[in-house]
Amino acid sequence: MQLLSKHTDEELMVAVKNGAIEKAAILFDRYHVRIFNYLSRLALNKEVGEDLTQNVFLRMLKYKHTYKEQARFQSWIYQMARNVFADHYQSMKKTMRSQTPIESLAELLPEHDDARQVEMENRLHLSLQKLNEEQRELLVLTRFQQMKYEEVADIMETTVANIKIKVHRAIHKLREIYFETEAYE
């Protein structure tokens, strides 16, 4: 029901900023699945994705005063999610645990009875893992989450032209890795 609120994300966030903190629950309901998918696919781990999503929304409450009224809420919350992931990535690097175990990748796979289908999904996820963080992020945003280039450019604070070039490179790289793996197999 909360998703059906007539208010825009921006109106709700301004209300949260001005003290109507309970309105944050509506924003949570609207965005938590998307942010969870974004972070789980970046971290290649659902459990980590869930912890990081929790952090994003806690930061939203903590830093509500930094929200600028003209700003697009989606960009603001995704930028927060990017920062949360960057912090997590840095701490993982420090603790030398940046390698994602293969079992946690399996959690991201849909359930299939068909062994060939499972193998193909597996290959897609392994190929995505081999991309660099930025390329994976671009594909998650533009392909998994089907965001427009303008929206992604806003989140990543760059130009649409730059995003287009980077998405092209990411697709090129993914294709190379994916079909290289197939040829090898």
Add this chain to the structure above:
Amino acid sequence: MNKEEKEILINKYLLQACDESEKQMVEKLVQEDEEARVIFKQTELLLKKLENEPTLQPSESLRQTFLLSLANELKPTQATNSFNMKVFYKVAAAFLVIATSVAAGFWVNTLVQERKEYAALQKEMQETKALLLSMMKNPMSASQRMVGVSQAADFSSLDQDIIKSMFRLLNEDPNSNVRLAALEALARYNTKEIKEQLLISLEKQQDPVVQVALIKLLTQDNNQAIKPTLEELIQKEGTEKAVRDAAHSALLRLS
């Protein structure tokens, strides 16, 4: 046209960013050029795969934990509001008592309202406590148990059910971080009874990281009662070197 140029154009086509003339160019290229055909098929397949990936669903506990944090954020705000309202009502009632006989009725009404608010608050506290206890018992997620412990320490000054759960986590949880979080939460209470139970926990404790943290905590205020336990730890076969060292230096500090 080289391979990279073909790829750029094909990507553009598949991402529906081509104008009419570019579209025709790609369609012609794919018909006539084997290399372009392979790139086209492979890219088309990959993009379909990416777009058909199912949406992952988070567990319900993600929502519960957030709503709990939100409730905690709301508490001070509501307390302030309710304080302001109380002051307002009292001032208004005092003024009206002097002015009219309606004041008495208004005052009674305020009292009833306050009682209702108090009952609602009690109910909310009970519900929050139940939620915290269930988080602390969640066997599937160490992070949930840690959040539960930390929120519980903020929630209650000395609730016996919560303290009992914290000690159970300190002594039995399979995850060291959860044990440490429970220890950190219990350390905040700083009462004689809690310290006695922490000493018993040190005797039982099997996790060296927690043993060292317990030794540090229990020797902070020159607590002589810990000495026999420290000596026992030093003597005991199988005590980790780091724990033995910590016990030694604690004994030196205490003597």
